[in-house]
Amino acid sequence: MVARLIRVIASARLAAWLIGVQLGFLVASFLIPQRGIFPDDQVDSFLGAMPGPVGWLFDALALDHVFTSALYYAAAGLLAVNLIVCTWERVAKRLGRAATRGTGAVPDTALVLAVRDPVAVASVLASLGARATEVGEGETRYYLRRGGAGFIGSVVMHAALVLVLIGGVLTGVTTFRGEMLFTEGQARFDTPDDYLSVSQVPSVGSAFRDFAITLKSMEFTYEDGTVVDAVANLQVTDASGDREEAARVNYPLKVRGKSFLLQDAGHSVWITVTDPAGTVVLDSFVNLLNVTDRGYEDSFGLPNGELQILSRPDASQPLDEKMTEGLRITSPIVGLSMADPDASEDPVWVVPGSAGVTVGGYTMRVNEVRVWNRFMVRADAGRHVIYLSFALIIAGTLVRFIDPDRWLKAALAEGPDGARLHLWGAVRYSARALPKEADLIARLVSPPADPSEPVAGADMGDNPSKEVRRDS
Amino acid sequence: MTAETATFWLAVVLYALATLASVAGLAFSRQRLEGAAFGLTLAAFASHTASIVLRWIDTGRLPYVQDYENALSGTWAIVLVYLIMSYTWPRVRVAGVVVFPFVLLTVGYGLLVPSDPGPVTPAYRSVWLVIHVLFAWATYAGYVAAASLAGVELLKARRRKPLREDSLLARTPDAARLGEMTFRFVVFGFIVNAAMIASGAIWAYELWGSYWRWDPVETWSLLTWLAYAFYLHAHTTLGWRGAKLAWVAFLSLFGVMMSFWGVQVLPSSYHLFRSLGEGNFDMGRGR
Incomplete structure (x- = not known):
């Protein structure tokens, strides 16, 4: 039961399904405005326009914030478990394969070749660096492995994907x-x-x-x-x-x-405001948060009304023209008014450091104009883990495909009707990446141009339709 | 009309002719038309290169910031990879029947958007952005090449009658070889896609304080990467081959197209480069 569960969790099929689920989440996030990315009122209005059951479904599945939903966490967690178990299984399988060195049972799918010259075949296998193990009288097993770096690359790449999820959690906390x-x-x-x-x-x-x-x-x-x-x-x-x-x-x-x-x-103006009774009601830098063509402006409440402040960076620019290069303050000028913001009353223009002016009954003095910054x-801390993960993903993938992991096993045995070579293994995608092994396989499995001419001491045996097995 | 615009227009016209010649060559099995398509592509590419060089001289920087510049440079990378592919394996030149329309659509889009260079605001002055965009071009080029080879494989697979010896498709490599070539381009695209996402994440943190924001372009980029991850697993782990796998490679290109064009219809995305050159110093664009 446990073994079966592990098989299911470690299966590539489950990984494919979970990638599909991730794709589903991504599509949902693209079609449905997400909170945190779009303004809340926009999301609410989108959800409000949905028919009742659809809106309820979106709400129940938290599709307006899929990436912080319990469903997404569960799917991502399961994918992480799948990746870990899958990677572990691959490592265990590989170590096990290395340990047996082809001494286990010959699979039914093995290619069987009639061998005319066993010594020549053994010599070819030895020249490729195959490890030979005597398993009985007249039978030798060969184990040829390539792509150790590629295997490590694959493990690193998959482990790095888990690391991405860990980095995401770390970011969260x-x-x-x-x-x-x-x-x-x-x-x-x-x-x-x-x-x-x-x-x-x-x-x-x-x-x-x-x-x-x-x-x-x-x-x-x-x-x-x-x-x-x-x-x-x-x-x-x-x-x-x-x-x-x-x-x-x-x-x-x-x-x-x-x-x-x-x-x-923006502009920050140091202003001193004194009321008619002589009390200083404001004496500090005030940050003007709005920028318009006229300049940097903002309003501040005073006991007798609203103070409007407008600051321009260069007094030499005509005041009725659009401000240019607003943050390069050269010879600032500040407009002050206590008028209704909608009224078109002209402000009183003051050069910083000049004498105070009276605006709306208050005496105002502009001391200095500076820049504020937000x-x-x-x-x-999680971002470093994420960056490291991506570096490992890239490096692991590169190595994985530059030196793909592959192996070949052979059983060479003498029988009553002559020598037979059983050949099985996992051959990856690219013939060019496997020059020696592929060449060997090609020479062993291809019928010679002239049937009377033996190829590397072997010719097609009793099972020419079988191919060298491709598996993971 | 500036020299840059003239050379760009010339390239567009030549790509359009190459598309016509390529499609006609395949439809009527005329090798001369296929040869003409290739020649036109070489001429278009030369004009395209001149356009990029002129832009670069004019602005004093690599053209990498606006939609126009990305259409200009991204398609150049796509055509470059196609030309290298065609030089290395002349028998797959016919893949241009997929590449050229894609290039034509993209450069056509480039003609519709503003091309005034304007000053580059501080947000776009980052070495990480340059790296990010370079990898994006390489990604698109790799995936388009993969899709074009998968397209050829699918065209061959759909033929019920045996191919005539002189037909263009008959000259292409067999399905297994096409599948292997597709796989190589997917692997290339997948790796540079990962580098694109990673460099984009670093840039995003340095600019917006968050390496991932589920922005629609980010989301589509990840989606595309996962789609190609599925392709790789289907190939190496599940052992898929033939038309089924070719369909995955071909359809995954949709994700690439969505990343580039799909977001243009969105109300909000960090990756919209329309507001370049606005006067205000404000990094909180659109938020």
Whole structure:
């Protein structure tokens, strides 16, 4: 019972079915909008448009998030078990085959050849490096093996697929996802309070580490009005001291297992607002999060209304024209207004460092304009396992097909009606990959051009229709 | 019209003529037409190469970022592999009957999408992206070659009457040999496909902080890889041969086509390269 179960679990047929199931999941994920990839309202609207039973089915099978569903985990887990058992079976089978060296029973499917000159056949087999074992009087068994590296490659490749699943699980339990916002000159610590948001913390290990980062400055390069390079010059402070680092898009800053990925940027305005009573109600950098053709803008609530701030990078550009090269701040100018955002009242334009102006009854002074940057912060220990797995898959597959695993067994025996050679084995796909063995087989199994001419001491025997068996 | 556009158009016209000659050659069993198709392909390839070189000189970089550039360079890789295949095994030139229409469709698509080079935003400036795209071209080239050989094998298998000695199909290798050649290209495609997925995963982490997001293109790419993994297991483990296996190789090309074209109809994918050159510095494209 157990042996049968193992056979089923280790079968290539089950592997093929499970690959088919994986394909099914992938097709479902393509046809049905997935949560986490598409916005929730889009997914809800898609599911809402489905007829009742279909919607219920989608819900029951969690087809709107197939890759985090129990069904998917079960299928992936079973595939992992199949891969492990299958690989183990192959290793055991191979070791067993090597151990017997062809001394077991001759299979019915073996090719039988009448041999005219047994010494010549033995000589050919010996020249190929076949191991000879005497199994009885007048009978010698030969075992020829090739592709040891290919076999290891195959095992490595299949083991690496299991490693991919392990890497996926590791990612699930070690992922940290957060966002951090910096203004130039600002330092942030790796503590929950200093993050703009934290959406996922690892289930194992510590989420926060002991270091700080300071955004010293930002540099932007433009080409035809488009940012083509952005560099964040940073200072990292940890137990080992201070060090200067740079982060770019595609080249994140990596500190103690966390990656800081440069995302978007905008203007940050240091403004001091004093109310009519002389009380300072705002004195800090405010980050302008919206970008329009006019500039970087945002609004902030004050006791008597909404303060609109609009920042442009270069005062020499006409104010009614579209802003260009917005992040290269050369001679900034800031527009302030307390008007209704829908009204078209012109703002009061202020150059940073100039005297305060009165807007909506408040005295406002713009001190400085800098750049803010948003960094996506990620930690994922599983990714290294995934990268390693893929390297092993590629290397294993390469080796597997460069030097394919194959073996050949032969039994050479004297009988009452002359010598007979039984030949059986596993011959892989390519004749070119098996020059010597294939040549041997060709010479042994092909009828000679002139029947009176023996080929390598053998000719077609009593079973010429049989082929050398192809199996796994 | 720039020199680059002119050479590209010339290549498209020549590929179209090669397609016609190839199909007519097969339909009417005319070796001269097959020879003409091959000659036209060589001329188209020369013009195609000139177009890529001109683009490269114009932009100062390998053409690898936009849909247009991927159509331009990807099809070049496909034709290159076909030419190498035809040079190595002249008897399989007839496989062009599958390769040429695929190339023609892809370059035709390239003509319909914007081709203005524009500046390259920081997101596309990554060595991993270049590696990823190079492997993608190699993958497509390998799989198209495999599908074309499988197509020839299927065409031969469908013939009920014995082939005339002078027919083009009769000159092709036997089914077993075609199957073996198909297998080799699948193996090549499978390995470079794995490298494409791996390099894409590394790029994705460095850019978006996640090596896998189940993006539709990623999903189709994995699906394609699994389909070819099934082919390899069917061949080496289950011992499939002949038309059944050739169908698997031929139909799996659908996954490749979906990865390239299918996603164009999607409302959202990280792999849509339409917004290149927009002025804003924002990596959270479309999310």
